[in-house]
Amino acid sequence: MNFKYKGVSSRHNKLKDFLLSAQEKFSNDINNNELNILVICIGGLGDMDSWEGYFYGNNGILSEDPFLEHNNFDKVDGIILTNLYHRHYQFIEHNEISDHWSFNRSFNILHMNKFSKYKNKDQKLPSIFIDSFPNLSHQLKNYKTPKQYSDLSDILFRVSWFVKEILEPKNDIRFYDESKE
Numbered sequence: 756m757n758f759k760y761k762g763v764s765s766r767h768n769k770l771k772d773f774l775l776s777a778q779e780k781f782s783n784d785i786n787n788n789e790l791n792i793l794v795i796c797i798g799g800l801g802d803m804d805s806w807e808g809y810f811y812g813n814n815g816i817l818s819e820d821p822f823l824e825h826n827n828f829d830k831v832d833g834i835i836l837t838n839l840y841h842r843h844y845q846f847i848e849h850n851e852i853s854d855h856w857s858f859n860r861s862f863n864i865l866h867m868n869k870f871s872k873y874k875n876k877d878q879k880l881p882s883i884f885i886d887s888f889p890n891l892s893h894q895l896k897n898y899k900t901p902k903q904y905s906d907l908s909d910i911l912f913r914v915s916w917f918v919k920e921i922l923e924p925k926n927d928i929r930f931y932d933e934s935k936e
Contacts, residue, residue: 770795770806770809770816771822771823773793773795774793774816774823774827774828774831775827775828777791777793777828777830777831778827778828778829778830778831781830781831782830783830785873787873788880789880790832790833790880790881790884791830791831791832791833791871791873792831792832792833792834792835792865792884793831793833793834793835794834794835794837795834795835795836795837796837796838796839797836797837797838798838799838800838800914800915800918801915802838803836803838803862803864803914803915804912804913804914804915806836807836807864807913807914810834810866816828817866817868817869817870825870826872828868828870829868829870829871829872830871830872830873831868831871832867832868832871832873832881833865833866833867833868833871833881833884834865834866834868835863835864835865835866835888835890836863836864836866837858837861837862837863837864838861838862838863839858839861839863858888858889859889861889862891862914862918863888863889863890863891863892864890864891864892864895864914865881865884865885865888865890865892866892867881891917894917894921895913895914895917898913898916898917898920898921900912900913900916901916
């Protein structure tokens with residue numbers, strides 16, 4: 756297994772562990788009608804931005820030059836990042852959100868792994884999955900961040916900007932205010 760240690764944080768190590776564990780558990784048999792999806796439950800809005808960077812930032816796992824070689828997680832067709840953990844952590848103290856345990860009210864993003872070895876699967880499957888699982892993948896993908904920022908900050912703060920500019924004005928509250936803690 757090739758693992759690059761340049762600039763790797765403890766969360767990168769968690770991501771690496773999650774990917775390697777999923778790789779072990781997913782079948783070697785290719786079923787063209789199934790997707791192998793890893794679900795990662797994380798904390799608040801800042802965590803969501805950080806984890807997006809672990810996917811697409813410098814040496815991001817889904818970038819061309821990842822910190823962990825693609826063949827180490829090529830059975831993983833996609834990864835769902837969700838704030839479900841954030842929603843139920845200390846949920847009694849946070850009444851500004853409801854349905855703490857519901858994927859329907861969580862902030863969920865599906866990241867397809869273009870390096871999956873199962874590229875011959877039915878190409879409609881990701882779209883069918885995205886349309887059937889509650890997520891904001893399409894909306895986030897189409898969201899244009901403020902132009903005055905660099906490409907790197909587009910990756911690092913994209914989710915925060917999306918939440919502040921698109922969801923909050925509609926009173927679509929998916930994160931509680933962590934500054935009150």
